[in-house]
Amino acid sequence: MKPKTMEAGVRPAVEPDEMKALVNKVAWRLMPLIMVCYLFAFFDRINISFAKFQLQADLGLSNTAYGLGAGLFVMGYVIFEVPSNMMLYRVGARRWIARIMVSWGLATAAMVFVTAEWQFYTLRFLIGAMEAGFAPGVLYYLTLWFPQDFRGRITSMLFLASAFAGLVGAPFSGLVLEHMDGVLQLRGWHWLFLLGGLPCVVLAWMVLTQLKDRIEDAPWLSAEEKALLSSRIAVHEVHKKGSLLQALKIPGFLTLGLIYFLIQVASYGLNFWAPQLIRSTGVQSSVTIGFLTAIPYVCGAISMVVIGRWSDATGERRKFVSGLVALGAVGFFCAGIFDDHTTFLIIALGLLGAGIIASIPTFWTLPPKLLAGAGAGAAGGIALINTLGQLGGIVSPVMVGRIKDITGSTTPALYVIGVCALIAAALLLWGLPHLLRTSDKR
Numbered sequence: 034m035k036p037k038t039m040e041a042g043v044r045p046a047v048e049p050d051e052m053k054a055l056v057n058k059v060a061w062r063l064m065p066l067i068m069v070c071y072l073f074a075f076f077d078r079i080n081i082s083f084a085k086f087q088l089q090a091d092l093g094l095s096n097t098a099y100g101l102g103a104g105l106f107v108m109g110y111v112i113f114e115v116p117s118n119m120m121l122y123r124v125g126a127r128r129w130i131a132r133i134m135v136s137w138g139l140a141t142a143a144m145v146f147v148t149a150e151w152q153f154y155t156l157r158f159l160i161g162a163m164e165a166g167f168a169p170g171v172l173y174y175l176t177l178w179f180p181q182d183f184r185g186r187i188t189s190m191l192f193l194a195s196a197f198a199g200l201v202g203a204p205f206s207g208l209v210l211e212h213m214d215g216v217l218q219l220r221g222w223h224w225l226f227l228l229g230g231l232p233c234v235v236l237a238w239m240v241l242t243q244l245k246d247r248i249e250d251a252p253w254l255s256a257e258e259k260a261l262l263s264s265r266i267a268v269h270e271v272h273k274k275g276s277l278l279q280a281l282k283i284p285g286f287l288t289l290g291l292i293y294f295l296i297q298v299a300s301y302g303l304n305f306w307a308p309q310l311i312r313s314t315g316v317q318s319s320v321t322i323g324f325l326t327a328i329p330y331v332c333g334a335i336s337m338v339v340i341g342r343w344s345d346a347t348g349e350r351r352k353f354v355s356g357l358v359a360l361g362a363v364g365f366f367c368a369g370i371f372d373d374h375t376t377f378l379i380i381a382l383g384l385l386g387a388g389i390i391a392s393i394p395t396f397w398t399l400p401p402k403l404l405a406g407a408g409a410g411a412a413g414g415i416a417l418i419n420t421l422g423q424l425g426g427i428v429s430p431v432m433v434g435r436i437k438d439i440t441g442s443t444t445p446a447l448y449v450i451g452v453c454a455l456i457a458a459a460l461l462l463w464g465l466p467h468l469l470r471t472s473d474k475r
Contacts, residue, residue: 100434117166207323
């Protein structure tokens with residue numbers, strides 16, 4: 034591979050097919066392991082929704098208490114998110130991500146010892162605190178390896194793992210709950226947390242041994258490939274020094290945080306309550322609920338792959354995210370209308386998955402564009418946007434649980450979440466600065 038221009042900071046005169054082949058080589062080397070790690074991270078967030086029925090019965094939890102426990106996970110995550118990502122920048126992504134995985138894996142497995150409501154609250158907070166920084170840390174890590182005009186498909190690949198966590202995890206959870214309940218005198222929900230937590234320790238070891246912190250450290254790239262990839266990434270770097278305070282002052286930064294907050298209100302509404310919505314239509318089998326819960330994640334997986342490629346091809350990010358979030362809003366409204374009809378509810382959840390699940394990876398191509406060249410500020414800035422968004426994970430489960438306890442129905446909460454999604458779609462279209470309104474294609 035011989036690029037015609039190798040000057041730092043200048044786009045090399047290289048054939049598109051050559052650059053695509055190089056990016057594919059890097060992706061095949063890094064993404065399989067990263068995707069498996071992210072799959073377990075996402076399953077760690079949603080496994081509580083599948084354990085809900087047995088866990089509530091064993092601990093005597095109300096819907097409000099369940100929602101609070103689900104929200105405490107996010108609270109722990111939020112409190113430690115930015116400090117965790119600033120440490121990642123100093124220690125190195127590979128080591129810090131591995132530390133995060135060991136911590137949350139052991140904390141998740143410790144759910145087997147929970148016998149009281151206060152223990153449930155404490156451990157859920159601890160799991161969130163231990164996982165803090167993982168998602169934005171991985172997103173920041175990808176900016177070190179992939180040029181901006183390839184990040185749509187790369188982040189789609191990453192978040193495809195979240196869809197697979199629901200696609201595989203939902204039926205898996207149903208089978209575990211139904212067929213492993215009582216094995217070794219453990220409840221089915223105990224097994225669910227053990228099988229979700231302990232493999233993370235093994236994956237952490239693989240992260241330490243298989244990943245590298247910098248392009249220059251990769252023995253599987255030639256010197257020419259390293260230079261070409263580094264120079265292509267440097268095209269979008271304005272400066273190297275920066276701070277979190279500088280990131281906060283960038284126009285549009287807080288608006289992105291608000292948008293992600295509203296998207297996460299919708300996302301957690303799906304992740305924590307989909308099995309309950311399906312059960313409320315009259316479906317009782319844990320296995321059947323598991324397979325039906327997988328449907329929105331199938332739709333989300335298909336949508337994110339298609340939209341990831343379209344957004345890269347056109348350079349458009351903002352309009353695609355807005356359209357997907359609006360589609361998710363339609364899904365929430367339809368779920369509220371058809372909350373007692375299984376078939377129509379599943380169709381509504383499919384729309385929801387195709388919209389909300391697929392909007393998240395495309396959204397995450399926007400912050401690196403806004404924070405290009407901010408150095409340490411980019412890592413902290415990405416983490417802070419994620420933190421602001423994750424607050425939606427506190428609001429959503431508690432709100433839905435409380436409304437269900439008061440009214441006996443989740444329908445009013447579904448309408449509220451739908452409105453939140455519409456507000457996010459509007460902000461994406463009209464509330465962002467010029468930099469994020471322009472296409473990535475020059």
